[in-house]
Amino acid sequence: MRTREGLSILFVCMGNICRSPLVEAVARQRSAEAGLALTLASCGTGNWHAGKGADPRMVRAAAAAGYDLAPHRARQVRTSDFVEFDWVLAMDRDNLAYLEETRRGRGVEPTLFLPWASVTEPEEFPDPYFGAEEGFRHAVALAEQGVDGLIARLRRG
Template identity: 60%
Template sequence: MRRILFVCLGNICRSPLVEAVARASLAEAGLAVAVASCGTGDWHAGEGADPRMLAAAHAAGHDLSRHRARQLRERDFVEHDLLLAMDRANLRDLRQRAPAPELAAKAALFLEWSGAAPPVEFPDPWHGDEAGFAAAVALAERSVAALVERLRHASR
């Protein structure tokens, strides 16, 4: 089974949203892919998703209520086939923290890898308003649909 890790900064907005959307979409597509998420930073470890993201996701039918943030671990590079970063700063952090060059090669930008770009980077709604969170949900749904299509074609 393929394993994908979605990575953002604090693991309370973008990556848990994309994880939840991907989990549901991949199951609906009948693809055997395990997904998880984490952050490069540790300051939100153990916390739930941002309340604004919870509300925006819930309004679109996605449940993030069980999410608990965690920080990237060295073993994530071994346990996952693909580590998809939400932006270039997260990608740089992933590649710098990889325990070996061949493991750093597993890291890519989520929107670029999925084929959903533009944009190339998934904007962080944390500093914005509710509209930014709703836009993040729409982008997650669109980009995960592209990810599912790419994985579907790869499995043929």
């Protein structure tokens, strides 16, 4: 494992339009504020939204908290991601299972984001896509909590 400087982290959800781009944006801003030089990216297990921007509801919720998702463009996970990234962090068990199959025994083993970031409850990051606006605001708070845990973990070494 490399030192915390130069680490690369990939966040993964289903469509790469809600949870993973949000976590990427929060991690990008907060790691810069913490003085950590990280390579951060996000993708989805599905290709339905490839090339599209983040869900407008997530864009609004993130902007209200000071995070800019406007530049984001969705992409699907690639087998090369497992060798290009130090950590591949899934938002939920369904996406984790897909990643484990896609990995084909090569590269880094994916894991769940929230437990990896020392968040004990919930274990899976709920998908706000089919819910109300409140779910998107809750997602921002959960992303911040997870990223705070991620940064604490990196500082511990």
